[in-house]
Amino acid sequence: MLKHFKERIHFYSGRIRDGRLHEFIAQTLWLYSYVTRYKWQIAAYTLIGLTGTATSLISSIISKDMVDIITGHQTGALVKTFCLFIGFSIGNIIVAQLSSYISNMISLRVDTDIKADIFDKMLVTDWEELSNYHTGDLMTRWSSDASTISNGVLNWVPNLVIYTVKFVSSFAVVIYYDPAFALVAMLGIPVSIVMSRSMLKRIQDNNRNAAQINARMAGFNQETFSNMQTIKAFDLLKVYSMRLRQYQREYRDMKTAYLRLGMLTGIIMSLVGIVVSYSCYALGIYRVWSGAISYGTMTLFLSLANSLTGTLNNLISLVPTAISITTSAGRLMDILSMPKEDYSGREEAAHFYESHRRDGLSVVLKDISYTYHNGRCVFDNACFEAHPHRIAAIVGPSGEGKTSLLRIILALLKPQSGSMCLQAGSDSLAITPSVRQLFSYVPQGNTMFSGTIAENMRAVKPDATDDEIEEALRMACAWDFVNACEDGIYSRIGERGLGFSEGQSQRLSIARALIRHSPILLLDEATSALDEDTENNILTNIMQDSYPRTCIVTTHRPNVLRICSCVYRISDRKCIRQ
Template identity: 55%
Template sequence: MLKKVNHYAKRIKEGRLKEVIAQLKWIYRYARSHKFAIGIYTLLGLSGTVVSLLGSLVSRDLVDIITGHNTGALLTTFCLMIGTTLGGTFIGQASSYISTKVGMTVDNEIKASLFDDIMNVEWESLSKYRSGELVARWNGDASRISSGILNMIPNLVIYIFRFFSSLILVIRYDASFAIFALAGIPISLFISRSSMRRMQKNNMGTLKVSTELSAFNQETFANVQTVKAFDMLSLYSKRLRVLQKEYLNVQLKYQKAEILNAIIMTFVSMLVSYSAQGWGIYKVWSGAITYGTMTMFITLSTTLSSTVNSLLGLFPTAIGIANSSKRLMDLTNLPKEDYGNRDEVKAFFEKHKDEGVGLSIRDVTYAYPKSDIVFEKVFAEAHPHEVVAFVGPSGEGKTTMLRFLLSIIRAQNGEGFICAGDGTPENGGECMKLSASARQLFAYVPQGNTMFSGTIASNMRNVKEDATDEEIIEALKLACAWRFVEKLPNGINSEIMERGGGFSEGQSQRLSIARALLRKSPILLLDEATSALDIATEREVLKNIMCDNYPRTCIVTTHRPSVLNICSRVYSISDKKCTIMDKDAIEKMISDF
């Protein structure tokens, strides 16, 4: 006994109790808005229990009438029997309907809330997880919790009520039957206690392997072109089967524990039921009870035993909910981005939209977690109507610089600012610190294909929902995309497949640039966004951006120096330094290319 006390005391010191309390609070946060639905579901379950108990009493009277132990009205009792049966059926179907409706509603709301929570997590923290793993947790774990919220507490209340109401009814007519009904409880508790720990471990293992399998499938389908290009079909097919086998083994291990538990529980139930039947037969032979009362006792004894098993059966559900909540809390407890000054940023833009918004970087140093410094002590600026370039070898930090400007990452030292017009913090210009809220002022064209499945028009309206066809066409013209879009049979209503399928890389890049221009953001970031264009088209796109009357600040990253002589300033990022290039250095870079 002392050993067990020390064990639980140690678990509490290790923080297990705090962890459980935190999980319960986290689940309650999602459950509290559905208290009414949970209450209705619980009341229907309790009503079903009452109807079932009434049915047992009516059944007893009906048997006694048929066997001659009771001279009551057969027709009335028979009608009551039909009524309780129909009532139980109606309540059961109503509970099922409400359970389905509310369950889907709760599931959707929890997933929507979790989606928002996860999307607001800082990128550096979230990027540690594979996209397939995020989808598996968001989909599978969230559904497990929503199902648990709707069923766990109501069923706990219903089963407890069913147990004690049945027990009271048994004791009222013959307390000796309660002994048989309660005899199996200690055995069931002992068996459940010994299997819970194994089931919890196996359940977490199942979730882990399931997540790995989901992540593998998503990544494979997303990169099917690469798999085919390198003739890796057999390799990935083999990897899939290895994961499937691992998942099967873990699932079967968990299933074996459940099956063993179920077999023992069934054996205990049978033992209780047959003992109650034997005792009932003896009571009837001795004339202590009627046949109808014996039938009622046997039914209630079975109800008591099955209810105990149902209560114990909630433990695996609770384990699943606890494991799922822990996995989701790992995500939702990650550091969140701060959007607290969105209104201030919007007001800043409205005040200065005619003169435009520039950028100022002051003494910025950044290093990825557990990695070397990417760049340090960076000073740079860009103003409206300028095209500013960041150049340098691959992997030196050009994309990282754009992530800093977008506040996707946070520097270890220094600050970045959005500034009114040509202002900077040094010359007294009105400035605001960069933050997640400032992203509303940016349009960003990242590396790679970022088009979504749908039409060209729907892709454009992702960034401006009320955009007219004329506005879309104008943006396409600025990006030199209209020349091929207008030749399509359906024009801007032509379909784009997933990941820009159906268009060349260069066409997809121009569509992405057009989408960014349509947003009319005061700051435009192009990350190798013209790498698939020929030099003439690349220069034309950038000239169109510069000649546009809109006071836009444009920053480009590029490996190719062919457009540098039309840039206002060029910064070189190399060897952890960011330095401004003079005209001679730019000319030399162009001639050496």
């Protein structure tokens, strides 16, 4: 006994040392915050479950009385008891259906609420940290892990209460009528406990493996469907088809091993259940034969014996459920515990802009140094400036840091040292995520959303009129081809600009950036697919616009440089003004 106790202590202290118990506690505490948030829903859920338990228990007792009246063991009004029995049976059905409806409604609300909450938290997570995860992995965590959590938060505590009450009340009724019977009904408990203990570790491993394989599969599917053109162009159909099968095989193998174990456990548990049922039958028949109990009591025992074994198994199954919920909580906590962006200065930024709307804002970076998490240092004490009514160009060889500089200006990347601010006269405001509302950004690649052209424009300026949209499209040299479309600005754009050429999509992206009327416009090789004349016209339009806009472009094209007021070359981790 003492040896066993010492082993247990050693086991748990080992877990504390390797951090698993600590992790489990942290995950449980995290989940607890959701439990307290939905305490009323959880209470309603529990109450519904308890009502079901009470009605089914009362039905069993009434059915006992009815059998006893019929067999002459008990005197009483048969018709009244029969009516009660029918009434409770119907009540049982109604309570079951109603509780299923209400619990589904609550579950739906809590599920959408928790998902929206987690979604919002993911949106404000530090961009660089978040970009370490594949989007497929993020989507799996958000959809399936968040579902596991919402289900768990809503069901686990009520189920614990309901099953415990059900077990204890059934047990109390059995003990009241015949304590010996209660002992026999409990025969299966030791086996259930031993079986579930052996399953726990495997369930934990299975949960972890399944989550990893699902994430990989989601990533693979997402990349396959969004890169169909490349896959076909390289004639990779067979390769991708085989790759999918490989992932499926891994998933199947893992699932099969788990199912086999489940089947074995199921067989053993069922055999134990049969032994317990037959023992209960045998004891019941013997007690009726010896006159110790009535037929009615025997029917009551038999129905309660099944309910006791079932409820106990349900109670035991709450342990693996808890493991799967905490595993999901851990996977979401990985994301949610990452640093968050600080948006507390939004109002100050809006006010700063309002005060200097007429003259525009300059961008000033002083002695900034930035190294990516993987150790790649892109800037070391670099300086950069851009001013209203001017276009500042950033040039340099591929991979030198042009896009990284725009990400720094956008506060997507946070320099390890140096300062960066927006300046207007002698006023300045530090660049933080709160300031991002003052930027418009056209990144590399096609970034149009599926929907109409007007919807894309109104995504960044919801109150934009048709005339404003036309004006922005004209400025981006996109009006001619949009006007030529049958539905004009209400023409549909497919996923990632499908239906329009690369150059047309670039012009639509620029129009979308212009319509927002942000004081700072960032264009990352946004005119690379255009012919020189169109590129020239767009940049000249931006320069000649009366709106005081500070424009920063990255480019490899000499044509752009001729229009720009100043040029910075990125070289050797510095920005050198030319």
